[in-house]
Amino acid sequence: MQLGTRWAFGAQPPASVPSTLRGRIADAEASAADGAGRHWTLTWLEGRPIAELDDGTVVRDSPAGHAAEGDAADEDW
Template sequence: MQLGTRWPFGAEPPASVPASIRPAIAEAEVGRVDGAGRAWTLTWLEGRPIAELDDGTVVRESTDPHAGTADAGDDDW
């Protein structure tokens, strides 16, 4: 069993937040001005981490094997 955690919007995620979703959390926070007073909640579903912001924004670990590659889905003509 893995326990979740909460942390404030804009703060460094706790050590229990996996590295695999940290970039997506940071990306979700970039440029947002409505984060004051909000918090993230880390939960686990079938062993996979899910971070949800109080406003309903959800960040999940990607199951796409091509995620993060520069040419995923792109054709070079």
């Protein structure tokens, strides 16, 4: 079992955040208008990491093994 974590928008992601997601998280933060008060949550689903921002932005590893970004409602990952 892998435990998730939370961290503030704009802060350095914790060491438990995989390197495959870090660049996409940075890209998502750079494209956001304002991150004040927002937080990321890292969870794991079937062994794959998922980082979700409070506004619904999701960054996760795809089944093919590369990071992808989308909305929490996207089901086709």
